[in-house]
Amino acid sequence: MMEHVPIAHVLMVTSTMFFIGAYGFLTRRNLVTMLIGVELMLNAVNINFVIFDRYVYPDQIEGHFFALFIIAIAAAEAAVAIAIFINLYRNIRSIDVEEVDKMKY
Amino acid sequence: MATSAIIFYTIAGIMIIFSLLAVTSRRILRAAVYLLFALAGTAALYFMLDYQFLAAVQLIVYAGGIVVLIIFSILLTTHINEKLEKPAWGKVFITATLVLGGLMLTLFVLTNHEFVLGTEPTAEATVSVIGERLLGYQAGGYVLPFEVISILLLAAMIGAIVIAKRNSTKS
Amino acid sequence: MSYVLLILALPLSVFVVNGLLSGNLPHRLAGWLATGSMGIATVLAWLTAYNYFFQSSSYEKIIPFRITWLRFTETLQIDMGILLDPISVMMLVVITTISLMVFLYSMGYMQGEKGFVRYFSFLSLFSFSMLGLVVATNLFQLYMFWELVGVSSYLLIGYCYDKPEAVAAAKKAFIVTRFADFGFLVGILLLSYYTGTFDFTEITNPENAAVAGMTGISFMGLSVLTWALILIFMGGAGKSAMFPLHIWLPDAMEGPTPVSALIHAATMVVAGVFLVARMFPVFSFHAPEALDAVAFIGAFTLLFAAIIACTQTDIKRILAFSTMSQIGYMMLALGVSGYGSEGLGFTASMFHLFTHAFFKALLFLGAGSIIHALHKNDIREMGNLRKHQPVTHIVFLIACLAIAGIPPFAGFFSKDEILSAAFASNPIYFGVAALAAALTAFYMFRLYFLVFWNNERTYEHTPHESPVIMLIPMIVLAIGSVFAGFIPFGNFVSSDNQPLHTHLNVTIAIISVMVALLGITVAWIFYKKESSLSEQLSNTFGALYHAAVQKFFIDELYLFITKKIIFNLISRPIAWFDKHIIDAFMDFTATVTNWVSKEIKGLQSGQLQHYAYIFLSGVLLIVLVMIFTNT
Numbered sequence: 001m002m003e004h005v006p007i008a009h010v011l012m013v014t015s016t017m018f019f020i021g022a023y024g025f026l027t028r029r030n031l032v033t034m035l036i037g038v039e040l041m042l043n044a045v046n047i048n049f050v051i052f053d054r055y056v057y058p059d060q061i062e063g064h065f066f067a068l069f070i071i072a073i074a075a076a077e078a079a080v081a082i083a084i085f086i087n088l089y090r091n092i093r094s095i096d097v098e099e100v101d102k103m104k105y
Numbered sequence: 106m107a108t109s110a111i112i113f114y115t116i117a118g119i120m121i122i123f124s125l126l127a128v129t130s131r132r133i134l135r136a137a138v139y140l141l142f143a144l145a146g147t148a149a150l151y152f153m154l155d156y157q158f159l160a161a162v163q164l165i166v167y168a169g170g171i172v173v174l175i176i177f178s179i180l181l182t183t184h185i186n187e188k189l190e191k192p193a194w195g196k197v198f199i200t201a202t203l204v205l206g207g208l209m210l211t212l213f214v215l216t217n218h219e220f221v222l223g224t225e226p227t228a229e230a231t232v233s234v235i236g237e238r239l240l241g242y243q244a245g246g247y248v249l250p251f252e253v254i255s256i257l258l259l260a261a262m263i264g265a266i267v268i269a270k271r272n273s274t275k276s
Numbered sequence: 277m278s279y280v281l282l283i284l285a286l287p288l289s290v291f292v293v294n295g296l297l298s299g300n301l302p303h304r305l306a307g308w309l310a311t312g313s314m315g316i317a318t319v320l321a322w323l324t325a326y327n328y329f330f331q332s333s334s335y336e337k338i339i340p341f342r343i344t345w346l347r348f349t350e351t352l353q354i355d356m357g358i359l360l361d362p363i364s365v366m367m368l369v370v371i372t373t374i375s376l377m378v379f380l381y382s383m384g385y386m387q388g389e390k391g392f393v394r395y396f397s398f399l400s401l402f403s404f405s406m407l408g409l410v411v412a413t414n415l416f417q418l419y420m421f422w423e424l425v426g427v428s429s430y431l432l433i434g435y436c437y438d439k440p441e442a443v444a445a446a447k448k449a450f451i452v453t454r455f456a457d458f459g460f461l462v463g464i465l466l467l468s469y470y471t472g473t474f475d476f477t478e479i480t481n482p483e484n485a486a487v488a489g490m491t492g493i494s495f496m497g498l499s500v501l502t503w504a505l506i507l508i509f510m511g512g513a514g515k516s517a518m519f520p521l522h523i524w525l526p527d528a529m530e531g532p533t534p535v536s537a538l539i540h541a542a543t544m545v546v547a548g549v550f551l552v553a554r555m556f557p558v559f560s561f562h563a564p565e566a567l568d569a570v571a572f573i574g575a576f577t578l579l580f581a582a583i584i585a586c587t588q589t590d591i592k593r594i595l596a597f598s599t600m601s602q603i604g605y606m607m608l609a610l611g612v613s614g615y616g617s618e619g620l621g622f623t624a625s626m627f628h629l630f631t632h633a634f635f636k637a638l639l640f641l642g643a644g645s646i647i648h649a650l651h652k653n654d655i656r657e658m659g660n661l662r663k664h665q666p667v668t669h670i671v672f673l674i675a676c677l678a679i680a681g682i683p684p685f686a687g688f689f690s691k692d693e694i695l696s697a698a699f700a701s702n703p704i705y706f707g708v709a710a711l712a713a714a715l716t717a718f719y720m721f722r723l724y725f726l727v728f729w730n731n732e733r734t735y736e737h738t739p740h741e742s743p744v745i746m747l748i749p750m751i752v753l754a755i756g757s758v759f760a761g762f763i764p765f766g767n768f769v770s771s772d773n774q775p776l777h778t779h780l781n782v783t784i785a786i787i788s789v790m791v792a793l794l795g796i797t798v799a800w801i802f803y804k805k806e807s808s809l810s811e812q813l814s815n816t817f818g819a820l821y822h823a824a825v826q827k828f829f830i831d832e833l834y835l836f837i838t839k840k841i842i843f844n845l846i847s848r849p850i851a852w853f854d855k856h857i858i859d860a861f862m863d864f865t866a867t868v869t870n871w872v873s874k875e876i877k878g879l880q881s882g883q884l885q886h887y888a889y890i891f892l893s894g895v896l897l898i899v900l901v902m903i904f905t906n907t
Contacts, residue, residue, distance in 0.1 A: 002153055004107040007222065008215050013117040015211040017124050017143070019204045022892060024128030026200040026885055027192045032179055033133060036140045039171065040124050043147055054154050059225035064159055065238065065247055071166050072254045076261035078171045082178045083265035089182045090271070101882030203889070207896050214903060 007055045011048065018044035031085050031095040035078065046070050113153060120146035131189045133179050141172045156230050277327060277340040280358050280411070283320050283368060286313040287375075287404040294397035303392045310396040311379040314372065314403065321372040328365045335773040337361045337477055342413060351472045357413035359476060362769040363553055363626060367410035370633045371543050373756075375403045377749035378538040381641050384746035385534050385648055395435060395532070402428035406543050410550060414474035415464050418551070422460070422515070425547065426453050429539050433531040445527035452524040456514020463507030470500060480557040491562050498565060505559055505566035509552060509573075516548025517600045518607060519577040523831050525600060529592040533644030536592060541599050541640050542633040549606040549629055556622060556771055560615040571611020571701075575708045578604030580828070582715035586722065587814075587824040590653045591643050594723050595636070598679065601712060602632050608709060609694040612701035619771030620700070623778060624693030627765040631686035634756035635678035641750050642672040646727065648746070649739040655723060659730035664739040667747050669728050671754040676724045678757040680717035680792045688789070689761035689780075695788050696781040710791050717795025725803035 002010075017040055024037030046067050053063025089095050120143050127139035144167040151160035242248045290313045294306050301309075328335070342357030379399065386392055405424035412418035427450075434446030468474050470493070471486040478484055490501035498506075510521075517525035528540050539545070552559065552570055559567045578601050585597035606625045613621025645668045646661060647653060662669040678685035681692070691713060699706040741747070766776035802813070814821040823829065 002109060002113065004110040005113045007220050008218075009117075010113075011215050012212055013121065015208060015215070016121055019208040019211075020121070020124040020128055022207070023200055023204045026204070026888055026892070027197055028128065028189075029192070030133060030183070030189060032175060032182065033128070033136055033189070035175065036127055036136055039140060039167075039175075040127065040143065043144060043167070047147055047150060050151065050154060050156060050159065054227070056221065056223050057225075058223045058227045061228050061230045061234070061238070064156055064230055064235075067159055068162060068235075068239075069250060069254055071162055072258060075166050075170055076258050078174055079265045080261050080268070082174050083269035085178055086181060086269045095182050097884050100884070199889075203892060203896070207892065210896060210899060210903075 002054070007051065010051050010055075014044040014047045014051070017041075017047075029096050029098055031088070031097055031100075032082075034097060035081055035085075039074065039078070042070065042074050046074075109153065113150075116146050116149050116153070119143075120150075131191065133183055133187070133189055134176065134185060137172060137175050137179060140175070141168055144168055144172065155227070158230065158232050158235055277324060277338065277360065279320055280324055280360065280368075281341050283317045283324070283372065284358075284404055284407050284411070286317045287400040287407065289313070290400040291397050291404060294393050294400065298391075298393040298397060301393050303387075306393040306396050307379075307383045310400050311376070311383060313400070314376045314379050317403075317407075318372040318376045321368040324360070325365050325369050328360060329362075329768055335362050335768070337773075339413060339477075349472070352468060352474070354416045354474060355413050356417055358411040359413040360411065362773060363550065364410045366626065366630060366769055367550060368407065370630060371403065371406050371410065374538060374542040374633055374637050374753075375399075377637065377641070377753055378534045381537075381644070381746050381749040382532075382534040384743045385644055386532065391435065395432075398428055398431045398435070399535070399538070402432065402539060402544070406547070409547060412476075414476055415467070415479070416474045418554070419457075419460065419464055422511070422547065423457065425544050426450060426457070426515070429453075429528070429544055432535040432539060433528050435532055435535065436530075439530070441527075442530040445524075445530040449524040449528045452521055453514045456521050457511050459507040460511020460514075463504045463509075463511065466500065466504040466507065470504075476554060480555065482557055482561050487558060487562060499563065501558070502563040502566045505555065505563045506569055508555065509548075509566060509570055512548030512551040513573060514548070515551075516545050516603050516607070517577075518548065518573050518603070519580050520830060522577065522581070522600050523827075523834060526593045526596045526827070529590070529596050533592065533640060533647055536596070537637045537640030537644065540596065541636040545599060545603060546606065546629050546633070549603060549610065549625060552607070552610050553622065553626060556610065556613075557615065559610075560613070560771070567611050567613075569611075570607055571705065574604045574607025574609075574611050575705050576604070577601070578608060578712045579708050579715075580604075582712045582719065584824050584827050585719040586715060587821060589656055591646065591655050591658075591723065591727070592640075592653055594655070594719060595639055595643060598639075598716065598719065599636055601716060602628070602636065602679070604712070605691065605694050605709065606632075608705060609697050612697050612705060613771065616772045616774070617776070619776060620693060620766075620778060621697035622771040623766045623769055623776050624690060624697050626769045628687075628690035628694055630763075630765065631678070631690045631757070631760045634753050634760050635675045635685075635687060638671060638675040638750060638753040638757055639679065641746070641753065642668050642675060645742040645746055645750065646739075648742055650735065655726045657733060658727045660728070660732040661739060662728040663732075665741050667741060668750070671750045672728065673724065674754045674757055676720045678761075679720055680796060681713055681788050682792055682796075683785075683789065684758070684761065686757050686759070686761035688785075690765075692780060692785050692788055693778060695784045699781075699784060710787060713788055714791035714795040717792040718799050721796045721799035722803050725799055729804050731805075 021037045021040030021042075021044060024040065025034050026037075028034050028037065049063040049066045049070070051063075053061065053066075057063070085095050088100065092099060123139045123142040123146065127136050127143060130136040130139060144163065148160045148163040148168070151157075151163055238245060239247050239251050287310075290310045294301065294310060298306075328338070338360040340358055340360065342355050344353050345356045346354040348354075379396070382395065382399065386395055389395070402425065405421050405428055409418055409421035409425055412421060430446050430450040433449055434443050436442045464474070467479065467490075470490045471479060471484070473479065473486075479487060481487075487501065490504070491499040493500045495503055512518075514521040525540060525545065529536055531540070559570070581597045581600035581604060585594050585601060588594045588597060606628050609621040609625035609628065611621070613619050613625070615622075645665065646658065649661075649665060650658065652658075674685065678687040681688045683689075695706060695709050695713070698709045764778075766778040768775075770776035826832075
């Protein structure tokens with residue numbers, strides 16, 4: 001269905017999405033919103049795998065499997081991250097990233 | 106312009122706009138919902154690429170799983186009405202410069218690079234093919250990563266429970 | 277003849293078993309395990325000797341077992357193997373037999389001691405190493421077993437590790453022999469560097485061009501080969517307690533007496549003699565100067581140790597100096613020997629090694645029997661023991677007669693051959709050897725008369741005869757000391773493995789018996805009854821006597837050199853340099869590191885987003901560099 005869209009355009013969309021995610025990760029102070037940024041970045045990369053698979057090696061579906069596994073790992077990562085946030089919140093009553101600096105030097 | 110192209114650019118626009126909203130919105134619950142739209146746009150993209158199974162997984166795991174998890178954690182850790190404070194101007198400025206610079210660099214590379222596209226007939230990604238590949242142990246089979254991922258998920262599950270568990274020594 | 281491997285394997289396995297289970301094994305079981313294994317090894321060794329000497333007419337070098345252990349180059353490799361030739365077979369018999377006797381004796385002597393199992397484990401380790409040493413196929417294997425022997429000697433001297441003198445003696449023995457082994461190692465490396473091999477069969481082959489080629493390269497007036505051999509002999513001199521590396525042997529008597537009998541009398545200390553004998557063709561063909569050095573050192577030690585032995589009062593130290601003196605005989609005989617039909621000295625040396633093992637082990641076991649009964653070592657506090665220990669008295673007398681060289685005891689025959697060889701070479705050596713023979717007879721019978729005759733002393737409790745298990749080995753060795761001399765030794769062991777027909781040289785025999793009898797008579801006059809004659813004599817020779825009692829101040833000389841010269845003039849400046857220059861440099865780097873880390877620790881803000889900024893900028897920078905340098 002995507003014959004009429006050049007690969008470069010799709011990649012531009014994903015890179016934009018990636019850098020928007022990076023922006024979110026760098027500016028937000030709430031850890032949950034930082035996690036949203038991370039998810040965006042991860043998603044952008046995931047799309048890239050699929051796109052390269054479809055455009056450059058259409059006879060294979062390896063990129064698709066990469067995407068599948070990344071989704072699984074993202075799910076695991078999100079679960080652990082949120083468990084950490086909840087524990088953090090319970091301990092210091094805050095999930096502000098700037099207050100989590102106990103482990104410096 | 107073909108219909109598919111129009112559909113793609115629409116989806117792309119939705120994805121980028123909602124991504125932007127997700128990282129800038131000051132209401133945290135809304136941010137999570139905007140993320141959900143961005144992820145759903147990705148699923149639509151997968152549908153367009155004829156990867157129905159992957160699209161379904163994207164919807165179920167991301168939209169159904171991760172976003173719900175995020176929303177739960179938001180509900181547990183913040184007040185619904187609370188607005189996030191605005192990030193400092195200096196911080197926004199530096200970050201925007203850095204991010205835009207990176208984006209420019211990437212776009213520069215993308216526009217200047219000649220992609221060699223494959224011309225072979227497109228491979229079918231039906232559920233049966235995916236299933237056989239995922240559990241195949243011959244060449245091209247993914248049974249080992251599949252099992253490793255299973256263990257990783259199990260470990261993450263146990264880890265999440267252990268970390269989030271209320272400390273038993275505290276009342 | 278692959279069962280020879282078993283002779284080595286048995287003591288090794290006993291060492292492992294006893295060593296690992298030392299806490300859990302009953303004493304009797306551990307003792308009989310070690311003794312039984314040694315018994316089997318002894319039977320196998322005698323079987324080997326029978327097969328080797330009587331089942332084949334020519335005494336070729338046989339290698340029944342060999343594996344390559346380390347390969348360096350095409351020719352240079354280290355093997356582990358077993359080499360059988362007349363001297364190694366003879367040594368196998370001697371070591372296993374004496375070991376068996378000592379093991380048996382120790383069962384009685386060490387009964388009830390703390391660390392009984394450990395003792396047998398170390399003793400087995402020693403037997404294994406010594407057997408491995410004599411059957412070594414190459415210099416490097418010999419060197420390794422040589423060090424193993426040194427270690428087990430160290431362990432056994434320091435057996436009573438809660439006694440400070442024993443610990444000091446063990447350290448002294450180890451350090452002195454280790455110092456000598458350094459020379460040995462350098463010698464081995466020199467030799468292998470030029471010949472490209474460690475293998476005895478190749479090195480001792482008289483036609484070997486590489487060895488002969490070494491004589492052409494000269495260094496400080498002597499050929500490189502001579503230097504290598506002198507260095508190798510240095511190792512041998514250390515192990516065999518030759519002057520001036522002898523200082524450890526008298527102190528080594530701190531070990532249990534059976535250990536002294538086995539290690540410091542019969543087997544380990546003759547390793548140096550064995551080494552020279554092993555390398556004898558090289559010495560004889562290519563480096564007569566090195567052989568002269570062997571002869572000189574041997575003769576000097578012979579007389580030197582005999583003089584000291586006359587003045588000592590500790591029963592074991594007398595025997596220790598006697599051992600040094602007898603090994604001096606062996607070295608002298610090797611040094612004056614020729615090759616082939618001229619090789620009387622070689623045969624005599626090996627013969628004396630063989631007979632000496634019997635009577636010297638017997639002397640030590642007898643001394644052990646006395647010490648076991650009296651719990652003291654000083655012969656001035658002994659006397660009239662023949663009433664209390666009749667069996668010990670008889671066997672001790674046999675051993676004394678054998679070492680003094682009275683016919684028909686074993687020592688007479690071997691000493692006669694040595695005297696003949698010395699006479700044929702150089703009358704001075706003959707004179708030294710004959711004088712030492714008289715001194716030997718004198719000091720042995722001084723010991724004998726003082727201990728077994730003289731006046732009755734007051735003992736804390738009445739001395740008793742030793743248990744049967746200690747008497748049996750002594751009786752067996754006494755039989756050996758009587759009859760070993762009748763073996764036609766030249767038929768079996770000679771420098772070129774061809775039978776050498778030796779005959780009794782009557783003139784020399786008469787002279788040697790005369791001087792021995794003279795020595796005995798003097799001792800009889802002086803010491804049979806308590807008399808003041810000996811004191812008058814020692815007063816006459818005042819300075820000499822005093823010097824001999826103090827062992828000619830060699831220990832003090834060593835202490836002077838190490839403490840005053842090496843420590844003060846070399847070690848202290850080096851220590852200062854280490855403390856003030858090297859340590860200061862290290863301190864400086866540490867201080868700088870400390871300061872820098874204090875200054876830059878602010879970079880570790882703990883703020884996650886700072887790290888992310890730096891990370892992202894870094895990635896972008898690297899990408900930028902990659903893009904604009906590659907395209």
